[in-house]
Amino acid sequence: MQLQRNTNLIMKTITQKLVLSLTASILAAGTARAYDVSLSTNLPPVDFHGFLSQGFLYSDDYNYLGDSKQGTFGFTEMGLNAAINPFPRTRIAVQGFDFDTGNVNQYHPFLDYALAEYTFNDEIGVRAGRIRRPAGIYNAIQDIDLARTFVLLPQGMYDARWRDWSAGLDGGELFGSLPLGKAGSLAYEGYAGLVNMSDNGGVARYIEDGLSPGVFNSIDSTPTFGGQLWYNTPLDGLRVGASFTYMNNFGYTITEPGPLPIHSQGNVPMQQYSAEYMWRSWTFQAEFYTYDFTGHEYLPTMGNAVIGSAGDNPQTWYAAASYRFNKYFEAGAYYTQFRDFAWSKPDPDGHQNDTALSLRFDLKSWWIFKIEGHAINGTGLLRDSASNPVTKNNDWFMLAVKTTFSF
Amino acid sequence: MKSMLFHLGLLGFILAVGEFRALALDGAVVIANPGVAADSLTADSIKDIYTAKTKYWDGGQAIVIAVLPDKTDAALQQASGMEAGQFKTFWQRLAFSGRGQEPKTAADAGALVALVAANKGAIAIVPADTALTGVKKIEIK
Numbered sequence: 001m002q003l004q005r006n007t008n009l010i011m012k013t014i015t016q017k018l019v020l021s022l023t024a025s026i027l028a029a030g031t032a033r034a035y036d037v038s039l040s041t042n043l044p045p046v047d048f049h050g051f052l053s054q055g056f057l058y059s060d061d062y063n064y065l066g067d068s069k070q071g072t073f074g075f076t077e078m079g080l081n082a083a084i085n086p087f088p089r090t091r092i093a094v095q096g097f098d099f100d101t102g103n104v105n106q107y108h109p110f111l112d113y114a115l116a117e118y119t120f121n122d123e124i125g126v127r128a129g130r131i132r133r134p135a136g137i138y139n140a141i142q143d144i145d146l147a148r149t150f151v152l153l154p155q156g157m158y159d160a161r162w163r164d165w166s167a168g169l170d171g172g173e174l175f176g177s178l179p180l181g182k183a184g185s186l187a188y189e190g191y192a193g194l195v196n197m198s199d200n201g202g203v204a205r206y207i208e209d210g211l212s213p214g215v216f217n218s219i220d221s222t223p224t225f226g227g228q229l230w231y232n233t234p235l236d237g238l239r240v241g242a243s244f245t246y247m248n249n250f251g252y253t254i255t256e257p258g259p260l261p262i263h264s265q266g267n268v269p270m271q272q273y274s275a276e277y278m279w280r281s282w283t284f285q286a287e288f289y290t291y292d293f294t295g296h297e298y299l300p301t302m303g304n305a306v307i308g309s310a311g312d313n314p315q316t317w318y319a320a321a322s323y324r325f326n327k328y329f330e331a332g333a334y335y336t337q338f339r340d341f342a343w344s345k346p347d348p349d350g351h352q353n354d355t356a357l358s359l360r361f362d363l364k365s366w367w368i369f370k371i372e373g374h375a376i377n378g379t380g381l382l383r384d385s386a387s388n389p390v391t392k393n394n395d396w397f398m399l400a401v402k403t404t405f406s407f
Numbered sequence: 408m409k410s411m412l413f414h415l416g417l418l419g420f421i422l423a424v425g426e427f428r429a430l431a432l433d434g435a436v437v438i439a440n441p442g443v444a445a446d447s448l449t450a451d452s453i454k455d456i457y458t459a460k461t462k463y464w465d466g467g468q469a470i471v472i473a474v475l476p477d478k479t480d481a482a483l484q485q486a487s488g489m490e491a492g493q494f495k496t497f498w499q500r501l502a503f504s505g506r507g508q509e510p511k512t513a514a515d516a517g518a519l520v521a522l523v524a525a526n527k528g529a530i531a532i533v534p535a536d537t538a539l540t541g542v543k544k545i546e547i548k
Contacts, residue, residue: 044469044527047508047509049502049503049509051503079503081502081503081505083502083505083508085469085508087467088463088466088467088468089463089467089469091469091508093505095503095505113504113505115505119462119463122455122460122461131505132504132505132506140500140504140506141499141500141503141504144499144500144503144504146499146503147496147499147500147503148496177455177460185460187460236488237488237489278488278489278490278493280490281490281492283493324490324492324493327476327477327491327492330492362492365476365512
């Protein structure tokens with residue numbers, strides 16, 4: 001245990017030094033341009049990009065996404081990627097990533113994606129390796145702050161703590177864009193692979209949080225398949241999409257309250273429906289997301305005797321609008337509702353609605369700053385009962401500030 | 408019934424408008440690296456390039472988009488259907504999810520022409536009065 005603590009401390013120290021070095025490099029460079037590095041005269045240059053996002057969260061009532069009640073800077077993301085087209089129609093891309101959100105990950109760098117891609121033509125291509133999972137407007141870029149207006153995406157759909165569950169998988173996918181003539185085009189991605197769950201990830205912490213008393217043991221990596229369809233309509237800027245994901249035999253092991261380990265396992269079908277319309281300086285978005293998980297609980301040490309079941313059936317939707325006033329300033333707002341229909345929790349724990357207002361300042365092409373207010377009703381997404389032993393107030397407020405450097 | 412007719416009419420209008428799509432770039436022209444085989448492109452194929460539907464030239468060379476922020480924003484919007492900020496965000500989403508290569512940027516028109524000249528497969532929109540050295544002008548059909 002002591003060794004583990006020391007290892008974590010060393011990793012945290014190294015990562016913090018890397019953060020400072022990356023920040024200093026970006027500031028010293030003072031440019032948003034990517035770095036091209038030539039490996040050989042026979043190969044095209046390698047294209048490097050990177051970013052560092054540092055956030056601050058404050059809430060007036062509950063600890064949400066960290067120790068926000070006293071204000072927390074434990075809200076960091078950083079990535080460094082490289083890409084090259086070594087052969088015709090072939091592309092290789094890799095990204096290292098690190099983040100800290102409350103008690104999740106806490107500065108443990110990892111390989112985010114590493115893929116090889118071959119594009120036969122516009123209609124079909126294949127991508128294999130560790131890939132980011134497409135779902136809706138934001139899933140594949142859920143932790144890329146610079147690629148959106150808002151600091152916090154609707155958390156019932158894009159939980160900042162659950163990226164090991166949602167962000168990527170090891171496997172492959174087919175992708176392409178099918179022209180439909182005057183009717184627009186259809187972009188598709190279909191994938192299959194293994195989602196690598198972490199015993200220290202957000203979903204593991206969520207399961208652990210639900211044990212009272214009990215001990216969390218482990219979480220299983222899960223075979224997963226699915227697809228995303230986007231219909232680009234003939235109306236310029238309007239696209240509508242649908243995605244489906246199926247996690248096969250998602251499972252985890254706990255010990256509660258007796259001495260025998262309990263394994264919970266079940267399939268998780270997910271659906272997401274999306275619409276996005278870019279008109280002049282406006283961007284309008286709306287999405288709906290749901291999944292249905294029923295985990296059958298059994299005792300592996302007692303002949304897999306089934307002892308019960310438990311699960312989640314959440315539904316989340318949001319509607320958002322943002323407007324870019326000029327190259328320096330953008331404003332946006334959204335309203336979102338989350339409710340879990342598998343729960344019988346009384347309010348305020350059974351739901352969470354959020355009205356967000358966000359201001360984004362592009363101070364330089366390589367430096368953005370955001371400030372955002374959230375008027376929240378309900379506590380259904382706190383998912384941290386240890387830090388929030390009493391949840392009696394329905395209405396509360398959160399302030400989110402974030403700055404991102406990129407090149 | 409009236410509602411259905413209205414929606415059918417709206418769809419017909421959209422389809423009709425789509426048929427007459429043409430590209431006119433305000434005070435700008437499209438250029439490419441001389442190694443690019445194409446001498447002309449349709450408005451739709453230019454849009455496919457700027458919206459990442461087409462990522463490779465015929466022959467397999469990767470398309471490298473180069474942009475000149477601020478000075479060709481209007482033409483970029485006409486080509487891509489997106490305003491400059493939306494265009495930047497669109498490509499950042501692709502780049503940081505491993506699905507595409509972010510456009511290269513240049514500080515001025517001369518630097519943009521030099522960038523296109525130096526990068527195989529490069530394409531760019533430049534102000535029409537720019538001196539074009541080491542690049543080819545692409546006709547828009």
